[in-house]
Amino acid sequence: MKFSFKNDYSEGCHPRILESLLRYNTDQQAGYGEDEYSLKAKNIIKRKIDNKDADVYFVSGGTQANLIVISSVLKPYQCVISASIGHILNNETGAIEATGHKVLSIETEDGKVKPSDIQPVLDNHRNIPHQVMPKLVYISNSTELGTIYRKEELENLSEFCRENNMYLFMDGARLGHAITSEISDLSLKDIAKLTDIFYLGGTKNGALIGEAIIINNQSLQEDFAFNIKQKGALLAKGRLLGIQFLELMTDDLYFDLAKNANQQAMKIKKALSEKGISFLSDTFTNQIFPILNHQIIDILSEKFEFYVWKNVDENSSAVRLITSWNTSDEAVEDFIKIIDQNI
Amino acid sequence: MKFSFKNDYSEGCHPRILESLLRYNTDQQAGYGEDEYSLKAKNIIKRKIDNKDADVYFVSGGTQANLIVISSVLKPYQCVISASIGHILNNETGAIEATGHKVLSIETEDGKVKPSDIQPVLDNHRNIPHQVMPKLVYISNSTELGTIYRKEELENLSEFCRENNMYLFMDGARLGHAITSEISDLSLKDIAKLTDIFYLGGTKNGALIGEAIIINNQSLQEDFAFNIKQKGALLAKGRLLGIQFLELMTDDLYFDLAKNANQQAMKIKKALSEKGISFLSDTFTNQIFPILNHQIIDILSEKFEFYVWKNVDENSSAVRLITSWNTSDEAVEDFIKIIDQNI
Amino acid sequence: MKFSFKNDYSEGCHPRILESLLRYNTDQQAGYGEDEYSLKAKNIIKRKIDNKDADVYFVSGGTQANLIVISSVLKPYQCVISASIGHILNNETGAIEATGHKVLSIETEDGKVKPSDIQPVLDNHRNIPHQVMPKLVYISNSTELGTIYRKEELENLSEFCRENNMYLFMDGARLGHAITSEISDLSLKDIAKLTDIFYLGGTKNGALIGEAIIINNQSLQEDFAFNIKQKGALLAKGRLLGIQFLELMTDDLYFDLAKNANQQAMKIKKALSEKGISFLSDTFTNQIFPILNHQIIDILSEKFEFYVWKNVDENSSAVRLITSWNTSDEAVEDFIKIIDQNI
Amino acid sequence: MKFSFKNDYSEGCHPRILESLLRYNTDQQAGYGEDEYSLKAKNIIKRKIDNKDADVYFVSGGTQANLIVISSVLKPYQCVISASIGHILNNETGAIEATGHKVLSIETEDGKVKPSDIQPVLDNHRNIPHQVMPKLVYISNSTELGTIYRKEELENLSEFCRENNMYLFMDGARLGHAITSEISDLSLKDIAKLTDIFYLGGTKNGALIGEAIIINNQSLQEDFAFNIKQKGALLAKGRLLGIQFLELMTDDLYFDLAKNANQQAMKIKKALSEKGISFLSDTFTNQIFPILNHQIIDILSEKFEFYVWKNVDENSSAVRLITSWNTSDEAVEDFIKIIDQNI
DSSP, X not given: OOEEOSOSOSSOOOHHHHHHHHHTTTOOOOSTTOSHHHHHHHHHHHHHTTOTTOEEEEESOHHHHHHHHHHHHOOTTEEEEXXXXXXXXXXXXXXXXXXXXXXXXXXXXXXXXOHHHHHHHHHTOOSTTSSXXXXXXXXXXXXXXXXXXXXXXXXXXXXXXXXXXXXXXXXXXXXXXXXXXXXXXXXXXXXXXXXXEEEEEOGGGTOSSOEEEEEOSGGGTTTHHHHHHHTTOOOTTTHHXXXXXXXXXXXXXXXXXXXXXXXXXXXXXXXXXXXTOOBSSOOOSSEEOBEEEHHHHHHHHHHEEOXXXXXXXXXXXXXXEEOOTTOOHXXXXXXXXXXXXXX | OOEEOSOSOSSOOOHHHHHHHHHTTTOOOOSTTOSHHHHHHHHHHHHHTTOTTOEEEEESOHHHHHHHHHHHHOOTTEEEEEETTOHHHHSSTTHHHHTXXXXXXXXXXXXXXXXXXXXXXXXXOOSTTTSOEEEEEEEESSOTTSOOOOHHHHHHHHHHHHHTTXXXXXXXXXXXXXXXXXXXXXXXXXHHHHOSEEEEEOGGGTOSSOEEEEEOSGGGTTTHHHHHHHTTOOOTTTHHXXXXXXXXXXXXXXXXXXXXXXXXXXXXXXXXXXXXXXXXXXXXXXXXXXXXXXXXXXXXXXXXXXXXXXXXXXXXXXXXXXXXXXXXXXXXXXXXXXXXXXX | OOEEOSOSOSSOOOHHHHHHHHHTTTOOOOSTTOSHHHHHHHHHHHHHTTOXXXXXXXXXXXXXXXXXXXXXXXXXXXXXXXXXXXXHHHSSTTHHHHTTOOEEEEOOSSSOOOHHHHHHHHHTOOSTTTSOEEEEEEEESSOTTXXXXXHHHHHHHHHHHHHTTOEEEEEOTTHHHHHTSTTOOOOHHHHHHHOSEEEEEOGGGTOSSOEEEEEOSGGGTTTHHXXXXXTTOOOTTTHHHHHHHHHHHGGGHHHHHHHHHHHHHXXXXXXXXXXXXXXXXXXXXXXXXXXXXXXXXXXXXXXXXXXXXXXXXXXXXXXXEEOOTXXXXXXXXXXXXXXXXXO | OOEEXXXXXXXXXXXXXXXXXXXXXXXXXXXXXXSHHHHHHHHHHHHHTTOTTOEEEEESOHHHHHHHHHHHHOOTTEEEEEETTOHHHHSSTTHXXXXXXXXXXXXXXXXXXXXXXXXXXXXXXXSTTSSOEEEEEEEESSOTTSOOOOHHHHHHHHHHHHHTTOEEEEEOTTHHHHHTSTTOOOOHHHHHHHOSEEEEEOGXXXXXXXXXXXXXXXXXXXXXXXXXXXXXXXXXXXXXXHHHHHHHHGGGHHHHHHHHHHHHHHHHHHHHHHTTOOBSSOOOSSEEOBEEEHXXXXXXXXXXXXXXXXXXXXXXXXXXXXOOTTOXXXXXXXXXXXXXXXX
């Protein structure tokens, strides 16, 4: 059995979550997110972001979170702007368009959206009423390329959105990894202040399922639960989500798990860097994209699974390695050993 | 703490499911339903319905299953017919309409749809192209009133749909309860033969989440997975659904759980009947609707939670009592004791 | 060639409209409704409703007007309430649902919606967030049964909507006929004051195409043009609509045409009444629904076209007769002659 | 009053159309496209494309035609491919996305789509079911840049689509101009053979409104009328469209009008070319894009209206000049005179 670096959702969940599910299993609870675990978990999250007026909702996965948020925020003729690498553009089978909204794509170097990238899009959408109206900026943190937003970058983007009467939405499927990155200067509180709406991803950070949508902008809070129900995302046994987030938020388990994933990736990155290997983008989270020659890729493929991400030249390709909350030291060491022996 | 007869999703899940989740927790598996547990569970289901050409998909909940199935089956101008009591008409926040399709409502006596109820709807929709085209019949088994379809009824309905070039879709959120009802003469195989598409509900029968959509009609199978993904219903950790259904299908746990729920309801029904209490509908599954006077309702409310369903007259109302896979003998006996002491 | 009483859109348009199209034909004008004729026509309409802050838009037809208005007013989880006889429920191929919104149907005696009909619907939609939220009341004036709203009725309905935080939308495909009915006590200004949004129908009252949507409620005005464009309803040669409404509004041609249609219908009604014929509903506009025995229907059918609307008993049916702006005295007299000779 | 070269829909319609509307004005006709003029016009079109099995429908405008065709052809998870300059991408306020479908954009040199442009898009959409499925190729002829498809190009594209199980749809808002271009080797019959569905635009070629959608592929014909009705595009007085196309198709008026527009543009092009002026793209239809210095642009702007299309360098910009069926020799000569005097 090969060890897989293909993604961060190959394993089940952190054992504490299963223990907690077992502990509370026979309690009778109200359905649809009104259970006491969900209520407690929501309160902890509100405390952690220092905003008691925020609204928190739990849903199952990232595509679901994205389509619910975006379709609830926009009017029919409004659209969302995303980096071309964005998950909503490439990996969600047109989920956003299926709710009626265009996604405008902008090219970026590193997966991060800058005001200077957005301005030309706004300039090209002034032919009222013949064009969609850009109203929401969608960003991921960490991005699909493993990069993260620095505090100043997010402040600039946030200010730009406000000035242009747009909302800012952060896809946080890997937000834990972004915040606990060794180079991060952004806290969860910062993010809550600088975005209108964002989510904390559980699925890719040790939960079975679950993303916590957090609505900071009160004008977007009204009737939000209707949207969740209408899109089929309101679990009857909401406890499943509540218990998981309660456990993840307790003792900062959520951040510890992300930190572990990051650290394992950084060990591999360091080993590769020392061998002079270059990377598609310089990342400090749980995704790395080393450029390897095809022989090395073949050798590594005998023991490990990973995606060959992008052809670079005749002899080499960038591969994507993703570590998870559960990636063991042993797997990392085995990988490094092969590197050491072959480069 | 009052015992709740409000619904069949108040508790967690059957302990065997949690044990199974724990047992397989650290295995690395492919995502998005390609894990080995999902594949095994699908095969068992295909064997049980005796149709190796069926397609099986797992999704999280009933509203999600309904909206995915209906929107994938219908062309934009086609619509679905449902009993007025149908879940898609009353309890899903317009989820079907949100995908662009009208739901035509027909009045029924007992929640069950008959060909003679549908014919007038077809007759009233002949003004082409000014009206929607009825193309799908949606039924629930057991129904929202706890009633079930007999074999002959389903055969007639199935034949009527075929003759009228319509599809038949069974919402099986409580299909286990229907099949294991003491008066049922319908098997799972019968249902697979007589419907074009149906689902086996897990959420209301001992799973944490999960409904198994089964597509019998091959013309409806093409590209179905795209619809699941687009609606945000494709779990990254599909194993969560696969492991649950694998466990439920093993040793017929699924049917045993449903049978237990039914039996507990039938005990209460029997006790009430012996006191001369009448019922809103004569049910043989895990939902009963006794008509009680308001004093009795008040007394029962001190120890139990349940919905007062419908006002019947000045002095009495029908209440809805739902038992679950986990409803204990003790809870049932306590309830009956109060009945005995007060009627 | 039989004379047709089937509808009020069998002929072309009033000759003054064609003359006007000819007169201005070679002028170069801005497209998309920015032509000078459209601007003038809008100003006249605003003067006639005594509301300079209203917004006016022209679109081609009724279904288009209905779907644009409703989809622009509602949020995804909100729905519209209509009389069961409403055009949006029966004659628009699910156009409203295709934009994502449920239409709740209420039974009415005469096609008119009363607060007491709506209240139970509101009462039955309190299970938040599991049900759609009623937010808009759709009425037609005149209704599909030819009946009209009296001032007091519209005041009550308007007040009820405001109290319940709902909008009121009047489909005015035959608003000219309603206002000029001999029993009407509602003026165009009243309607503008009492509704949030309504339209003045041209297609059924002497135009080639065209409905004038009038938005009185300023909170519904923002960005409305985007919705028109997005639904494919913004004509490049907006002048076609502008010139027609300019002509119709000049010298009150619009109201004269409607009055003529009404009068011709009333002549037939009077002739039938004098013969003791009864009617499905007592109407004072250009639609009448006399109940005739089948022999008479056969005799009339030799010379006239009309719809047999509804079977009443073994020997008789209600027929629908519609007169138009162009129905000649001769056609009416011929019809009455046959009545006189055969009843 | 300046003469406008801004577009080809500034004037009314060809006088023969108004005469024809007048001639038939008082006839009573069936509604919704069942009038005799529509039926005759459809038959003429079928003869002209030499395909009696084609289906023909008339709608009001281009955005409407595009959204109806695309939403009726695609399943929910399928998408359409368009040149980045395509009308559906830039000028229709997200009308296609509003029906639930993504539009994939491909860069082209001259507005024309080639198989080699599409192939990479197909290659990048193999991650089933996580991405939309490309199923329809949308092209315009003439394109938004005034260029046209040569027969060989359309044959290649048609074959490529068939091989890849995709449909080919031609937006023919300016199809008359394409076919009558002096360099065209494509006939209407060719187009009908090589596309699955296309439309003949009337609005930009002498009609008041109207595009004739022609469905060649019989698998796309079923129930098409429902889609037209549902999108609000079925005119009650369908005669308005039928009479116009009847007139346009008689004596090839349609093609004569387009030819005139082309010729007037070519006169201006020739005059500019003789002065050594270059063009953004080399066009042979009624749109030309000369690159002029800003002084000349200012001088021309005193007497003419046109769009400054694109900044080319510090001193010059490309402008867009569009001629119409009604552009007079006088206007063209005046324009050329200014060119002669100033360059």
